[in-house]
Amino acid sequence: MTEQRIARNLPHLLSLAEHVEERVEGVDVSVVGDVVMMSPVSPAHFRTQREVDRQLREQVGDAALGGIEFTHPEWDTRRSPDNIVWHGDEEEPAPYDADTIDLAVEIVSASSVENDYVIKPREYAAAGIPACLVLDPYTRAWTVFTDPSGGG
Structure with a gap:
């Protein structure tokens, strides 16, 4: 095509x-x-994403989204964090600009542990996204990355 x-x-x-x-x-x-x-997706991943979405919507309303595609010049591919808080314009065409993301949330999948803990947070930092929260439903742990710089 x-x-x-x-x-x-x-x-x-x-x-x-x-x-x-x-x-x-x-x-x-x-x-x-x-x-x-x-x-x-695993039941643990699905339930975690749904619960994060519920909690974020209680706090920030429609600024909480999930599964939306973003792009940034620093990235090789487009990204779709599991959940986000953003200040973008819904009237703009997708993919949206990563500069509009205030928080990216990634939920660890068994098949992509390195991607979720290392690669995505590094790319989000390079794009200047202020915070990245990584939730691991398998270990029941979380990691938050803040104060991004060009190197991560």
């Missing part, structure tokens, strides 16, 4: 992904190229 066709269909694909994710529990839905991908 050509890049132009992907760009033209991206809003439809993102809408489809959001529709599926709202109605099917226990899956992570993302758009990669011209494909809508559905990946199962």
Whole structure:
């Protein structure tokens, strides 16, 4: 599929992904190229994400979101933190600018421990995101990264 066709269909694909994710529990839905991908998540990951979303919404209302795609010049790929607090403009087209993220939350998956503890926090720091919270439902521990600099 050509890049132009992907760009033209991206809003439809993102809408489809959001529709599926709202109605099917226990899956992570993302758009990669011209494909809508559905990946199962563990019950612990799903419950943790849902509880974080509930607690953040109680504190910051609609500024709390999950599964939204962001980009930044420092990143090789787009990122979709499990949960975020942001100050962005919903009218802007996706992917959104990572500069609008105030807090990124990552929930550790058994298959991506290094990615969740090392790579993503380093990329978020390089993008200037003020805080990154890593929650590990397997060890029942959390780690918070603050005061980012260009190196992490």
